[in-house]
Amino acid sequence: MGNQGRKTPRLVADRRYGKTAKAPAKSRAKTAARKPATPTRTRRKGGGGGSGGGRGPVAWIRRLFRWVLRLFWVVTWRVTAVVLLVTALAVAYVYAGLPDVRALLDGRARGSVTMLDREGDVFAWRGDQFGGVVTADTVSPDLRNAVLATEDKRFYRHFGLSPRGIASAIRINLSEGRGPLSGHGGSTITQQTAKLLCLGVEYDESEWESEADYVQDCRRGSLSRKAKEAIYAMAMEAKYSKNEILSIYLNRAYFGGGAFGVEAAAQRYFGVSAREVNASQAAMLAGLLTAPTRLAPTTNLERSQARAATVLRLMNEQGYLTDAEAQAAQNDPATLSEAAEAQAGGYFADWVMDSGPELFTRDTTEDVIIQTTLDQRMQRAAEEALDWVFENKVSDGSEAQAAIVVMSADGAVRAMVGGRKSRVTGAFNRATMAKRQTGSAFKPFVYATALELGYEPTSIVVDEPYCRNIPGSGQWCPENYDKKFHGRVPLIRALAQSYNIPAVKVAESVGLDLVRRVASDFGIDNELAEGPALALGASESTLLEMTGAYAGILNGGSSVTPYGLVELKLLGEDDPLMRKSGGIGERVIQQEAAQKLMGMMYEVVQSGTGARAKLPDRQAAGKTGTTQAARDAWFLGFTADYVTGVWMGYDDNTPLKGVTGGGLPADIWRETMVRVNEGVPVKDLPMIRVEPQPQVQQLPRSQPRQNQDRDRDATINRMLNELLGPATGGQ
Template sequence: MASDRKRAAGGWKAGLWKWTKRLAITGTVVAILAAIGLATAVYFASRSLPSYASLRQSQHGQTILVRARDGSEIVELGPSYGEWLDSDEIPDVMKNAMISVEDHRFYSHWGVDPVRLTGAIVEGITGDDRIGGTSTITQQLARNVFLNSNRTLDRKLREAVLALALEWRFSKDQILELYLNKVYFGGGSYGIDSASRKFFSHSARELTLEEAAIIAGLVKAPSRYAPTASVENAVSRANVVIGQMVRYGDLDPAVAREVDVSAVNLRQEVGQNSIRYFTDWALPQLDLLLPNETFEPIEVWTTLDVGMQRAATTAVQSNAPDGAQGALVSVDRDGAILALVGGTDYVTSNYNRATDALRQPGSAWKLFVFLAALEAGYTPDDRVQDVPVTINDWTPRNSGGRYAGEMDLRSAFAYSKNSVAAQLGNEVGFSNVASMARRFGITTPISTYPAMVLGTSEVRLLDMTRAFAAVSAGGQSVEPYGILRVTTPGGEEIYRRREPRSYQLVPDYVAAGITDLLQSAVATGTGRAAQIGRPVAGKTGTTNSNRDGYFVGFSSGITTGVWMGRDDNGRVGALQGGTAPARAFSAYMRYAVRERPVEEFDTDLQLPEWQLEPDDEFYFGEDDDYYFYIDEQGNLVEPRRDGGENSQPGFDVEGEGENVVRDPLDPRGMDRPPQTQPQPQATPRRSTTRDAPPAASDDFLERATGRDMPDDRERQRKPERKAINERRI
């Protein structure tokens, strides 16, 4: 038995040794083949590389100088290469700083650092799925010149091959010279000379240790560590560079202790941070605006007002609740964007909440509900009922759960009564409210469920601001724009904006009526915090659980929209449209309109003749009063006189019959009899007498009924202010 076990153990060991040798041989062969393949790839890659002179001259991209509305320079985007510096012109402190922080074994590897590569493999095995952190200076040069920045295995392999080819073809000094003259340092600056002139206003030949440390620190994350975006981040990163220089022997510790990076004098750039929200929105439009594709430098003249942009940024940052974001859009009367802020800090987050974020506007959406009601015949003085209602199993609640009963339309809007908005939306039709929003420039999907009247459909702040701007323009369409013209550096004009055709979105009396309501909302309603000492019209909006706060309004020709909330749609304590957003609006608008004349709003409601209503006595006291009836489909039914065979039992024209009940949905307080089945509804009309005004025209009846009227239709009806198919339920 023992001998059998020994033979078995010996056989197992022999088998293991046999497979080990096979694997070793296979591995060796694979390694040799891989080495041959790699050498072949590197050889052919090196043969295909451009010459050193060609690499020096190659540039990519387009330089764009952006100007404000007054012509001042606000930002330069795109590549700026500065002056090419030969290796012996580059200060040693710049070379040492870059090598210490980016690739301290630069002079000892062949383009790929085996130590860093091994570390990356270990990271991948331990669960870090990023393929990064392994690039040497040579690999970065290969990526910047020949490849993109995608973090894929294929790109990393090609990067490694090109890095080895560069090391084969050029010397270390040549590679470092190419790198320092081509690497991206943020803000459109490529190369150390461009970065030095951008941040310190002098050539890179004059760089100090502190300045070199700042520039070297930018490569890791240019947008985060750029001193024009965040001095604190730039200084912190530069101190890391100084520490690396000491660690690898490129800087004496005694000298390092004397370094004060925070004392560096930086070139001042106006509003770089928040202005990028505007340029991110405006500049992509050049692809559509310019007649031909060009890679030559251009100057873009914009509508942005630098002072207003500063005021807008401050207003958002100082009023946004802790943990919340904010956005602001300000539009001139012709649609010109005066200020645009997409968040509290562009460096922290460049997501543009003013133009891209989809958030619920809350009661600010009631603009479209009341516009539809005014177009249907309501006026600000009409009486409505603020009472509990249920529509299709949906019961809206007022804020605080209180109901005021009968009130005028103006007060219902000013105090943002949800019950009234629901009734109006139900009456005019939720699809008509959606159509009104579309008409005023809302481009996002719109729900037609009853709750849509309270702003449940997500919108963009820019679209909402555009809609309010159209109201400010008297019901004329407004097209937001940010680019006035584009020129070459020599002044040749290659684009100039043409004034677009304007459309009347609603009649002027509807625009006057909604302006009346919006002015009341600020004067006495939920938007009181938005007052600025001159006429202001606007509307607040707050969503469930205080997730979104809105205020949009206008004064003296400037329309401004403000949104605040959390990016994760979380609850923000005490956030309401009438608090932080309204205060931010007020803070900004006080600055924005300071040099503009005070403008009173035109709220004089000049109704068209067909909507003018006769004196009150026309409705009461005559024996031969009769009524027009409207069936469930909104069709006109023949007149039915009191006491006739078709008259309704239990209906009294003055609302005093014993069978009469109050209809809470009737905004005029009209009475109707109790009904168990749907019945035609009546609108009192004055009977025809010899003293009566002329009968209603066929045009009026066709508008009222939606039908063509026969030629022999009996002409006994008086013109009324309300169209019959707009009878309020």
Template structure:
């Protein structure tokens, strides 16, 4: 056993080696334990997800109109990137990238010496592989545990990917500031160029962003970005990638970021809504994927819709104590051509066009009349009694508490009489009315109460436009949609709206013709006369709620459907604003422009000759105006003369339009004519 006994200096060596092996074994066990989370991360095969998708939106003609989510582009091959961008990155971030195994021992040693001399942290030792490991798998917390995981994951990456694949992932996944991930997206954002076309000065500025993108982003601090770019050029010279003479021009003419005006021209309310619609369609794709989305929005109509709302508010908003407006324009198929969600997107991003929080008042009445016509027991010329009515302790009344006696359904709707739709709801049942409203496009649920017939529910402007499109297209379902096609950046088709989808019929053709005829009378001789579009058959309905909190006009031609709302966000009362005033004026202003230089499509049941209502001098709920006689066989010339006469009378007529918002006893109500 003497061979195991050592003394003197040999014993000292044995003790040192023995203790060293022991601690080495303990270290391996500890390192393995610390690495277990890293092994679990790689076993899952999932990279870190960025915060959102990257969506580029195009208008109906294929022109870019805005972006949402993050900005990223992974479609650029490494071989097509400029050599000086790659060299600038390697010179600054990892000069020995193609030599080390994921962890650069020499680089770490050099950084430690440099930091010790400076007595502060001035240089890091992380390789590109380690930075990629952090981007793909870890958080940005600065802890020893995270650094250990980063080292293990760097080794894993080096064994599973080639150097070029790692570098490509790094260029695609690194955050570059301004919501941009990857050099391709950053080049587009900062310089308005494809990354393949950037200059040496621009490449050095991009390479400088990897260290601290929020600090050196040129749109945040251009001086700091240029200073950092100059350091990158120096690194390239020191690394031997370029000579001083080759970088001199880039030093003398540093890069500058283009000016960006994100919210000036983009249809931002529409884009916010469309972004949500896109995410529903692509929900099965990984977060962070980039897409190009072709929308249905028409930039010319969108601009005019915005101008129609803003100009009316600017000119008459103060007089009526109204601060906000919203508008949605569709084609009868449901394709959204314009969306205005408020007066100023910069001040408020709340989308009033899609939020189902306002009562429609009398603009809901067409659903009641359509339900009645669907039964086959009622037609536009059916006579019904306008007289006091009570359901339990609820007794809705016409404005002014006057009654017309025997009236046709057509006249009752044109004059927005309240008792008639309530009687119709008793005849058909209230649940069928609610069911039809949902089938036509009202998506949010609402209680089926006694006051349903007078529009005491909450709806969105978008749903009202979508529902009225059923009248415009002959009775078919017309769910509003804003997305026509979605592709990846490489052009792979993800979604394509089917234009030949079997249409779902909601209303009979006879019902559509009857409603169009009745709503045409609203525009020609009822509460919506201000919405009359010369030379274009138009139908629609006004709506005003209790205390004048909401004012509506929803209407359509054979070409377009539009719903307009005005009110205040805090639900304060307007100054007697009715649906027949600003909403109808806005609708008419837009439609006159939209129908210029296009072929006017037919509207079933609403031609120029089919606009008669009976003679009446009774005051009606919305305007207190005498009803003009329209013979059913009027010639176009005679009809135009009568319309001119009506327009002259309009300024002399006061439109009253109110509807109840609660089931109170004997309220001084009258569902608006509008």
């Protein structure tokens, strides 16, 4: 009521919200300064294309990019975490299954053969060789360093994988036009060891067609295989020390030539232990790891030496060798030992493997040591003699072949050359595999039969025109090589000049079947001809058989079985499983007959068809042989100590031009025996020499066929029942 009559005051906003004080001048100025922001908001609202706002295309792209990055990060770290977890579990699983390191040092399947010569020195190997366990600490430091420099220079710094190495390998492969995983692999030594172990999967015959398929599968380079290899490598790094991994690698890696592990390789190529190899030898061994078969020094020494030079350079660059040491090794490259130069024993070793017991040679599942009869000095002598004759007396470009066998009188083979290329393995051996007609080289067995039946070297046979009617073939008239007839000639001259007609007449006189038996008993173990051409060497034989048969003459008339194996035992065992499977057998002719035959064969060399085989310092006896159309040429003979056989011809039976047994084969024989007998004391042949004048006894000039058959049957019975009698054993 007290307000009645008063004027009601006007209501204004600031009174509703309280009285507002006036802003100072500075504040009003600042407010005024901020007013231009209003037009900016107006432009954004109006859809203007300003660059500093958050609603334009650029801002949208930025927001999208940030969102993708955030999504990628969220997904990546989760996937990475899962991958790392799975990898860790896989590594742990593999780790749990890894065996003790000692069980991994030799994973090679047993089944090797090591051959020793007559002196006990190694000259050949067959099968996969393992020289014995070595470790990274026991091998030569040069060898360990060469392997590291070549295969994995960061070996002691990585965890089993080398990202830098993998990236480098991919870059090189792409630059060379290959796929990223083709060619260079960037594998560490640990990864290579995992591959050598086939990721722990052992060979099972029931699961694989062959061991070669198993090995091929182990070497696959697929992406999944690489992933498994990486896991296995990391598990190995966790389980074993670096030196243990390197030791496994050094023992399991293949170095060519059938050698597994550095010890076997060092022994095979250099004849020394892996503990003793020098820098140049170590570099050659390490260089083989990239391509062991192609780079093996027994395959191509120059190529292997070139690769070793690269390894030496790497060793120098990485500080393993000083400049002076590297240069010295470069100036003195590694060379092969004598045994390695023999190319794994050549024809002789192949023959021993083929003729030995299959269970302990071709199909052995054990490591076998075989002592043999080989004399490496004589082997070199035979090879050098063959090379010399072909270089000096055979026209260039000739494809004629030759073979040589040297043996002792008891059949022990001392040297064997099966062809002009002597340093081979698994090649066709013309000394043991080629069956060729023997020609006149067969005639000594005709005269051996006659001498055994009582004829003398001076007994007379008439060399005259002679024909026989051969059932089913018609008339057959043999001829002498000189196309002449020589009338009455003693047997010793008939053999020395290799007359054909006297040989046929003597063979028919004593009986072809008896000649056949004597030849067979001496070791010519092939189907012998049935007709009179038997006396002229129409039958086939190998050089080894013929040489063995001549050894029977030298030893006094007893058969021999050529042999090369002396003793066989398992590696690490002292007692042999078997001893020699050859040698002197039963007597074939009496010693006196053999000594007379030697005297006749001595005249072949002294004054007959074999004069070019005469030796300068000792007596020699032998016989030439040339077959029809000169398709084969032979010379076989002996001194007091050794028997040597030589064959020459073409593999396709092409006739030789101007060659007879008394020509080039006699030259090869002489060159061989001169070298073989170097340093051997001179001894005379155990022969009975005869006077050249003929005796009264004469072979029948002609007889009715019925009388010939009767006399032949009587001769056979007399020889079988009286002269040969029961076996008397060897002498």
